[in-house]
Amino acid sequence: VTWPENIAIIGAGALGGYYGARLIQHEYDVHLHMRSDAAHVATNGLQIESLDGDFTLPPEKVRAYENVETIPKVDLVIVTLKSTANGEFRNLITPLLKDDSAILTLQNGLGNDRQLAELFGARRILAGNAFVCINRITAGHIRHLDHGLIRLGEMSSPATPRALAIAEMLSSSKVPCQAIDNVAAGQWDKLIWNIPFNGLGAMLGLTTDKIIGNPTGLALAKSIMREVISASGLLKYKFPDSVIDQKIKHTETMGAYKTSMQIDRELVRPMEIEAIFGEPLRIAQRADANMPLLEMMYRSLSLLDRKS
């Protein structure tokens, strides 16, 4: 018996839309809950531009829903909701759950898995990080620009057969995926990139190439990365300093990439400040880590968010 037999993706925007489209392309049974584009996608299908190959899904292949009440119960709920909408977890996810349904959050930052566990029990929860550059171009049109690796695992144990099954499913759908034993470490690994580039991108209105393209910006990004690595170390997630150059190298291939947070600020939409800055800061402070740069970015972004 194959598990999962069916999947719902909750809050499928650029990221959930792309991964969902890849699963659909590979004949998996997927229901896409979309907050803004459901009607358009139900009528017109999905158009994907991807460095791993462009493709389109005609409307008869895509089941897109504005309302979760009409989605059947599923084996696996994948959450790609913006973390600023986590207050809707209960309403959006409860109708989809069977007794043994699993929930995988691929959301940015920290705290999403904990919030899901508080509502639905830690036993159900898996978490993963998508190292990927994806933008929504317009309704039903998604552009996958660079990278794409997902690392996922159980929230509260080493990888289980179901974690491996999900990794297998994604890997067989042109989505590189690894099951890992320590998702918290994976989350901090992603924060080493997200904190400097989402933060500076949104604060200063700069694409990634503008930040790393001159010595001052590069030094700034690296000093923030160093602070995150040092706090991670206090939390027992050890990263070698070589991670910094690795991530800078990965950033070089992205070109003039606009992080989601920079886009959110430009469009005066809520930014994922708590998940990417607030929650890591609070966790680090509990471990007596001093993070003045993170704290400054957190406060600056909070200030900008309230302005809007």
Place this chain on the structure above:
Amino acid sequence: VTWPENIAIIGAGALGGYYGARLIQHEYDVHLHMRSDAAHVATNGLQIESLDGDFTLPPEKVRAYENVETIPKVDLVIVTLKSTANGEFRNLITPLLKDDSAILTLQNGLGNDRQLAELFGARRILAGNAFVCINRITAGHIRHLDHGLIRLGEMSSPATPRALAIAEMLSSSKVPCQAIDNVAAGQWDKLIWNIPFNGLGAMLGLTTDKIIGNPTGLALAKSIMREVISASGLLKYKFPDSVIDQKIKHTETMGAYKTSMQIDRELVRPMEIEAIFGEPLRIAQRADANMPLLEMMYRSLSLLDRKS
């Protein structure tokens, strides 16, 4: 004999234009060198709106110059040039100097007096800080919004008779002025305000009221002030913590004030980053002061400056 008998103000923009206009209003012999508005002011005079009383100076009262070569030699040169134009010191000031002429810099930040001393000898140099909110509305139209105190003194000695004479001249021209013995301490005092409010204003595009008007922005501004005070302490300039609340109180009366650096960023003009951030950072680092917030602002602003 009254000293100074005549005065030239170099780089008279909003600040130099206002103080110059006050001196002219009180019958002092003043020559205004203006980088952009000389022709307009020579033809139309100056219009001053001030919380200490509005007034206008007709063109026959104002001697405005685009070129310093036509200004006579003077007893006192007051420098209100933007510090990003300090490379022009030699050309702009040399023609105005007699053997015993004094030079008073009222420019923002640190390093201006040192640069003047390197060119003209420390013996000539006085420095002062203007605690004032002034904007140029348009050519020949200046608005003095709030405050106005100048604290000035000798660069390399306690206050001298000439420092007292300048303070007396300004005080008798509706410009509150104090002669002080330690101008370096005065400069750090002003930086306690300039670093947070110019920095956050330019980085985040926020007027002063938006920064102090909510708890997050207020906490952020205070944490930056605390860092500056702590570095000042290592440099032997001790400020009590009560300075913070005092300066916040002064900021409250300013309303929606746009710092010069925020305006410069909006207009894509060079920002005074080295004087307000770079030079203080380097001086603090030489005294082993750790200033992560200042360093982050310095790098962020440098990055934005290069973008333009």
